[in-house]
Amino acid sequence: MARLPRLIIPNQPHHVIQRGNNGQPVFQDTADYLAFLGWLRTAARNYQVAIHAYVLMPNHVHLLATPSDAEGLGQMMQWIGRYYVPYFNQKYGRSGTLWNGRYKTSVVDADHFFMQCSRYIEFNPVRAGLAAAAADYPWSSYAHHAGQLVDALITDHPQYWELGNTPFQREAAYIALGETALTAEQIDTIDRAVLKGWPLGSDQYKRELEHKMKRQVLPAKRGRPFKKPAPAENGVAEPSEPVN
Numbered sequence: 001m002a003r004l005p006r007l008i009i010p011n012q013p014h015h016v017i018q019r020g021n022n023g024q025p026v027f028q029d030t031a032d033y034l035a036f037l038g039w040l041r042t043a044a045r046n047y048q049v050a051i052h053a054y055v056l057m058p059n060h061v062h063l064l065a066t067p068s069d070a071e072g073l074g075q076m077m078q079w080i081g082r083y084y085v086p087y088f089n090q091k092y093g094r095s096g097t098l099w100n101g102r103y104k105t106s107v108v109d110a111d112h113f114f115m116q117c118s119r120y121i122e123f124n125p126v127r128a129g130l131a132a133a134a135a136d137y138p139w140s141s142y143a144h145h146a147g148q149l150v151d152a153l154i155t156d157h158p159q160y161w162e163l164g165n166t167p168f169q170r171e172a173a174y175i176a177l178g179e180t181a182l183t184a185e186q187i188d189t190i191d192r193a194v195l196k197g198w199p200l201g202s203d204q205y206k207r208e209l210e211h212k213m214k215r216q217v218l219p220a221k222r223g224r225p226f227k228k229p230a231p232a233e234n235g236v237a238e239p240s241e242p243v244n
Helices: 030-046 072-092 110-122 167-178 184-196 203-213
Strands: 014-019 049-057 060-067 104-107
Touching: 014 072, 014 184, 030 049, 030 060, 030 072, 049 072, 049 110, 060 072, 060 110, 104 184, 110 167, 110 184
Parallel strands: none
Antiparallel strands: 014 060, 014 104, 049 060
């Protein structure tokens, strides 16, 4: 099946994932994580992309980000690669590609899936067995949302602000949300959307996207099209047959 063109919608949140080539590590020590975050902060500012949540795993990166135009997200990711890949290769005496092809992305229905996606990202280390709790993992935005520190990289999304009228209320509400783990079905839905480039949203949201963008946003259904029933002389339609 042909891959759908990447769907980037200005002023809408996007879930982004970029993996190491063949699953190889892309961070090996504290300096690597800090270097990547520094370049991410600069690139996000330069290309006007708001970062709402992130996690840096040993062999891949997740972001929840809103670009201000159709080009900014891709420009940001390319800019980071131009700096981080040579840094990593020189440091570890390697050459060639670091990432497993293009980054993958899924536009997110903020009203219904933003908070799920944020929790999916920040609790990834817990699901992977790298930390007992999200607060124990240093390379994510969870500490910012839980009120443990102020992360200059993060731009709080309106969905986060709706959790409460004060910072304390928002932080407490976010912590409470995290106490209920995402279901296997929710995790699978988010996984499939970002890996295949599909929108993460309700059926109505997807229909509205197709109408707004005037393009296909989900793969066509499998199977061959069918001929319309042919009218018979006696007024009884002939049975449909698949197009050969």
